[in-house]
Amino acid sequence: MLQEKSNVSVLEPPSEKVPAPAHAAPPKRPSVASRVLGWTGHAVPTILALGAVGALVLVGQRTGWRLPKFSTLMGNTAAEKDDWCEEHSVPESLCVECMKGCMPRGKEYGWCKVHGVSECPLEHPDVAQLPSPPTITQEDLDRARRALAFAPRVENNSKCKLHQRRIQFTSAEAVTRLGIKVSPVSQAPIAETVTANGEIGFDPTLVARLSPRAGGTLWQVEKQVGDKVTKGEVLALVDAAEVGKAKAEFQQALVNLDLKTQTLAKLKELAGLTASEQSVEEAKAAVAEAEVRLLAARQTLVNLGLPVRVEDYTRLAPADVARRMQFLGLPADLAKEVARRTSSSNLIALVAPFDGEVIVREGVAGETVDPAKVLFVVADTRRMWLTLQVRLEDAERIKVGQLVRFRHEGHSSWDTGKVAWVSPAVDEKTRTVPVRVELPNPDGRHHARTFGTAQIVVREEPKAVVVPSEAVHWEGDCHVVFVRDKNFDQSEYKVFHVRKVRPGAKNVTPSGSVTEIIAGVLPGELVATTNSGILRGELLKNNLGAG
Structure with missing residues (x-):
């Protein structure tokens, strides 16, 4: 194949023609010594660079990759000792966890099987962070016993060692800057619900569904939904023919009994003269029959909700009886109002059985009603x-x-x-x-x-031991609070003690949520509340480092 020609031309300056010597000598080969010297000249810089990198790595590993102090670099002073505890974030010379001579621990009592906490202050009050050991009364022990016996409580793991930890700060100002606040353990009423x-x-x-005792026509409605009513107050009036008939039968039975009684009295006067004993006996039977009829008529009225006393009508004229029975069962003021509109004796009142309120009303005036239909519901x-x-x-x-x-x-x-x-x-x-x-x-x-x-x-517990709920933390196998050391203000060691607790009921109060502490702290001790999660974070960080 033919090669393609390039489209790019290269310009070169004209070269002078130098006449070639008549007899050119062949090139001279370099010696072995010169070749060694040349190779060494090229390799030395590379070897020096690799050596410098290796030295830097060695120094970095030995110094923890930290720059030495300026005084050390200059050689003016000897290297100072690093006084800082990386694990607990305080000066190592003051670290209460690492330096055994700093703030020695008190006596350890171990696990309390009764209350389910370690270093139980109810059994060993000297562990409390108070100016002086408190006195534990029988009332305190009974209160804890009642709370534990009332319901199953979340249990702490007896193998958990968090109570042996102490969280330390460099100064009180550091605690303030972090926004950590403390509150005293107190006593307050608490309820478990x-x-x-x-x-x-x-x-x-106390709910009555009311319907008329006799079928008829809804003549007048007195109450509406939402009206307050009292016992015996009229809700509506029903025009029922059965009521008028029952009134008439009562009046008829009343008059019949009166006639039979008068006849018997006359026959007794004439007994042995013009009246025979048989006539007297027949009159007695007639009176008894009239009494039964009157009692039956009275019972019919009672069944309709119209109680009557026979003795109230026995001495009245028939016209007075009829007038008195015309509006039987109606209040006097309502009877006067109705009398101006009708002379019917068929009206029967639907009344409230007790004090209450009308919550349902069915039916309007003129509507046909019967005992099966509920007209009102009173509650x-x-x-x-x-x-x-x-x-x-x-x-x-x-x-x-x-x-x-x-x-x-x-x-x-x-x-x-x-x-x-x-x-x-x-x-x-x-x-x-x-x-x-x-x-x-x-x-x-x-x-x-x-x-x-x-x-x-x-x-209900009137004097339960309580703390703000934000002070209590669950660490997977135990509940803890952070108790401020009793010498926090005077001592150079700014320490919070990790304390296992046994929580009980939780209540919401106007000042916030509080949690009952059945065992673990005593009234007067100061526990971390606001931002106490910072202490928890420090505790978890140290646990991870230890693990």
């Missing part, structure tokens, strides 16, 4: 029922009479009631135990069919 969801409803024993809302669904594992701690705090979704404050009943059976669908609570409702703030959350107080 069972939380459950619930629904408010009317008390079924006494001054007391409501709260039905809670309690988990089966919590049900055994629920007792009648226990205090219940309840807050539903529409309220920001809590209301209180009492446990009235604990179901002996679980709900088939939810597999929870229904618990009924009587909830006072005098101001009507609770509404039926609303949901909310309840706290059933199953245990």
